[in-house]
Amino acid sequence: MSNTATNQDTSQNTERETLGFQAEVKQLLHLMVHSLYSNREIFLRELISNASDACDKLRFEALHNASLFENDADLAIRISYDQAARTLTISDNGIGMNRDEVISNLGTIAKSGTREFFTRLSGDQQKDANLIGQFGVGFYSAFIVADKVTVLSRRAGEKADQGVSWESDGGGEFIIEMVEKTSRGTSITLHLREGQDDLLSGHKIRSIIRKYSDHIVQPILMKKEEWKEDAQVVLDEDETVNQAFALWARPKSEITDEEYKAFYKHVGHDFTDPLAWTHARVEGRQEYTQLLYIPSRAPFDLWERDAIHGIKLYVRRVFIMDDAEQLMPHYLRFVRGVVDSNDLPLNVSREILQESKDIEAIRAGCTKKVLALLEELASNEPEKYSKFWGEFGRALKEGVGEDSANKEKIAGLLRLASTHADTSDETVTLADYVARMKEGQEKIYYITADTFNAAKNSPHLEVFRKKGIEVLLLADRIDEWVVSNLPAFQDKSLVSVAKGGLDLGQLEDEAEKKDHEKEADEFKSLTDKLKASLADKVKEVRVTHRLTDSPACLVADEHDMNANLARLLKASGQKMPTSKPILEINPRHPVVLRLQTEEKKFDDWTSVLFDQALLAEGGQLDDPASFVKRINQLMLEISR
Ligand code: ADP
Numbered sequence: 104m105s106n107t108a109t110n111q112d113t114s115q116n117t118e119r120e121t122l123g124f125q126a127e128v129k130q131l132l133h134l135m136v137h138s139l140y141s142n143r144e145i146f147l148r149e150l151i152s153n154a155s156d157a158c159d160k161l162r163f164e165a166l167h168n169a170s171l172f173e174n175d176a177d178l179a180i181r182i183s184y185d186q187a188a189r190t191l192t193i194s195d196n197g198i199g200m201n202r203d204e205v206i207s208n209l210g211t212i213a214k215s216g217t218r219e220f221f222t223r224l225s226g227d228q229q230k231d232a233n234l235i236g237q238f239g240v241g242f243y244s245a246f247i248v249a250d251k252v253t254v255l256s257r258r259a260g261e262k263a264d265q266g267v268s269w270e271s272d273g274g275g276e277f278i279i280e281m282v283e284k285t286s287r288g289t290s291i292t293l294h295l296r297e298g299q300d301d302l303l304s305g306h307k308i309r310s311i312i313r314k315y316s317d318h319i320v321q322p323i324l325m326k327k328e329e330w331k332e333d334a335q336v337v338l339d340e341d342e343t344v345n346q347a348f349a350l351w352a353r354p355k356s357e358i359t360d361e362e363y364k365a366f367y368k369h370v371g372h373d374f375t376d377p378l379a380w381t382h383a384r385v386e387g388r389q390e391y392t393q394l395l396y397i398p399s400r401a402p403f404d405l406w407e408r409d410a411i412h413g414i415k416l417y418v419r420r421v422f423i424m425d426d427a428e429q430l431m432p433h434y435l436r437f438v439r440g441v442v443d444s445n446d447l448p449l450n451v452s453r454e455i456l457q458e459s460k461d462i463e464a465i466r467a468g469c470t471k472k473v474l475a476l477l478e479e480l481a482s483n484e485p486e487k488y489s490k491f492w493g494e495f496g497r498a499l500k501e502g503v504g505e506d507s508a509n510k511e512k513i514a515g516l517l518r519l520a521s522t523h524a525d526t527s528d529e530t531v532t533l534a535d536y537v538a539r540m541k542e543g544q545e546k547i548y549y550i551t552a553d554t555f556n557a558a559k560n561s562p563h564l565e566v567f568r569k570k571g572i573e574v575l576l577l578a579d580r581i582d583e584w585v586v587s588n589l590p591a592f593q594d595k596s597l598v599s600v601a602k603g604g605l606d607l608g609q610l611e612d613e614a615e616k617k618d619h620e621k622e623a624d625e626f627k628s629l630t631d632k633l634k635a636s637l638a639d640k641v642k643e644v645r646v647t648h649r650l651t652d653s654p655a656c657l658v659a660d661e662h663d664m665n666a667n668l669a670r671l672l673k674a675s676g677q678k679m680p681t682s683k684p685i686l687e688i689n690p691r692h693p694v695v696l697r698l699q700t701e702e703k704k705f706d707d708w709t710s711v712l713f714d715q716a717l718l719a720e721g722g723q724l725d726d727p728a729s730f731v732k733r734i735n736q737l738m739l740e741i742s743r
Contacts, residue, residue: 119280124271125211130221131238132246132273138232139240139247143299145374146244147182147308148315150193150291152369153242154180155319157197157289159422161259164198166421166449171198171259173287180323182312182344186303191249194290195321199258202281205267209242209254210277216407237403239372246273248302249293257284305335309344318350318366320420349420351394351441355382367396370415371439375399378491380440381476389464390445395438395473401494405437412436414469417443418451429456430466434502434513435473437495442469467508474512481516492518492530500581504588514592517585520555520576522564527555527578533592541572543609546598547591549575551583551667557721562653563600569651570610574600583668601720603661605649615648622646622690629699630688636709637686647687654692655716657684666722686713707733 124132139145158178165171181194200208207213220238224231245252254269266284271277301307305328312323322343329336350358350366367377378399384392395414404410413426413436420443431438442465456462477499481488492499502513518530523539536547548567552558558576567574577586586597623646633644642660650656659665663682664672672679688695694712701708714730717723724730 119278121276121278122206122210123276127212127217127221128210128243129275130224131212131235131240132243134224134231134235135240135243136246136273138229138235139244142374143247144311144315145240146247146249146293147193147311148365148368149241149244151180151182151312151316151319151323152372154193154195154197154289155321155369156425157195157199158321159197161196161198161288163422163424164259168260173259175287178321180319180321181341182308182323182325184303184305184308189295189300189303190292191295191302191308192290192292194288196286196288197259199261199288200256200267201258201261201265202267202279204258205254205256205269206279209269214404215409216404220403234403237400239402240374241372245291245293248295248299249273250296251294253292253294254289255282255284255292256289257287259287261287305337312344315365315368317345318362318369319345320347320349322347349417349443351382351392351443352420358382366394367398367439370441371396371398373398373402373439377439378487379476379480381472383472385468389461389468391465391468392443393440393469393472395440395469395476397473397476397491397495398437398439399490399494401437401498405495405498414439415441416447416451416456417441418447418449419443419445421449423447423449423451424453427453427456429453429462430469431473432466432470432502432506434498434500434505435470437498438469438473470506470509474509474516477516478512489518489530497579497581500579500585503585510589511592514589520558520578522559522567522574522576525559527576531573531575536573536575537593537595539573540595541570541610544572545595545608547575547595548572548598548600549577549586550600551577551586551665553667553670553721554578561601562650562656562716562719563658565651565653566605566607566649567600570607572607572610580671583665583671587668599659599665600649601657601667602659602663602665605647619646619648622648626688626690626699629695632705633686633688633709633712636706637713640683640713641686642683643685645685645687646690649687650689650692653689653716653719654694655686655688655712657713657716657720657722658687659684666720670722686716688712707736711737 161171162178175196178196184191224234251272255266257266263285264283266282268280268282269277295302305325316323323345324341325344327338327340327342329338350362363380364376368374376399377396380396382394411426413428414430415425416423416427416430430442447461480491496518499513499516503510506513514533517533520527521531523531550558550561550563552561555576555578558578564574589597591597626646630644630646657666666684698708711733714724
């Protein structure tokens, strides 16, 4: 990432200095001003949210170092406006920032994956506005309504001459300078753009605060106002505009949906409504309150390896940390919210969290809650659930392998494509599948492939189609991992149709089985001859009744890795022993029948038979040019 702003050594610098924004910040600023205009009021929510976080951080640091309070432990956020100067100011007495922090926090975006995210922007405002919601807007949203922003900050505990001033017009640069600041914390002044004067009204500001920031724990203070002789007069007395009480600590029955949603936007750093939430007080060995949300869309960094995810941890209402990933298993990393424990010590650290049995109990409790919420959505609000599945299904699938205690539950939440529907957006559940199983069917059949079409049109499905047996079509990369961790569901084993001998069990009658044995004998000399011709490519050649339309297919031996998984591993650069596949031939196919009498061209035909079987299952040919040459020769012979 190009850190223009942090590249310079600024630690000793006290002069006025102009620095450039990181390229991504410039893009973000541009995008925000142009695409979020219709949502402009969110800037206040974002700035108040940051101020609140800064107060939380101070309270936490002061647990170890009370002098940081500087004799002022009443944390609050203040909003004021100046009609003459056309400015709006948001101040807090929270942790504050020093010079280096100001430069990196307000000049760069530190999140991993930011650059990739910005390369996805299309220039289409509508689409990009949509994308930006996955990203979170934060401080820079000030520029939606302001054409100049001034920040004054001093870190708690520093001397008064360690104040920092930051100023920018939202172009490419900002100016930074050391200044005197007696009070600790941060004060942000917005110089409003043309046409934003309606924000210079106590009434308007109060209504925005109540709408978006009512749940903020610290009091949001404004000067009282009074009407005197038809004019608004600002008094010299503060009043609290918000409820200023931890939302999660209030009884459920008193909280409206709107309040839950507004709180989500604060904890989730998201400006879209959440999809669903669950709020409960848990009693027992561990006492804690959980308020957990499922976002309505995936954040941009859901698949970033080193992205930070997690929920906020509080202990008896005191903020302890953001992104406590120990409170949620990795596969539920998209869940946002708060856990407030009554029992943990206030000095709990990340290291302690990693080993704590109490945390394990809380994590198990939170996991159970979220899975129950998903089950409830799946059965009562299937449309919402399918939205959830579209955004987070692939993450949830990881749970099948990651969380053995909840494996069956997670398996029940899977949505999979199947021959029952034959389109990739129509999915089935494993429970549906089991309920529809044919008389005598003992197993759940699936096929894995690179793409949905490769799965759906695979020759391996031919006999299943003919007999009307449903097969799950698994084309997600992670599906291999899912099925390898899910040997059975509701006591029915999951079986790949491309592996091992075909065992349809009761689905085949005695007469069919007799026929197959007979055919295996009849074709013995052909399969031997094929085996000799393809010795370095296949492990075995045998007659199959898997196929109805295709002449041949490849299968993996019972205990070998299937071909799709082998390809995936190879693509990800892993070395593994190669196991040869088994070639199965269809004894009723005219090509196979004709092969019995072919002498001169036998090896060429055999080669084509093998190569086409490999192609049909999505494999890659060793020597594609020779395949093409042989096909052309065959075409010429036919046309002669
Ligand atoms: P986010 O809040 O999602 O991290 P922002 O762009 O809103 O992104 O803010 C960037 C960082 O700037 C914050 O993480 C915080 O460290 C710092 N910051 C912003 N506002 C304040 C504030 N009022 N007091 C202290 N630090 C702040």
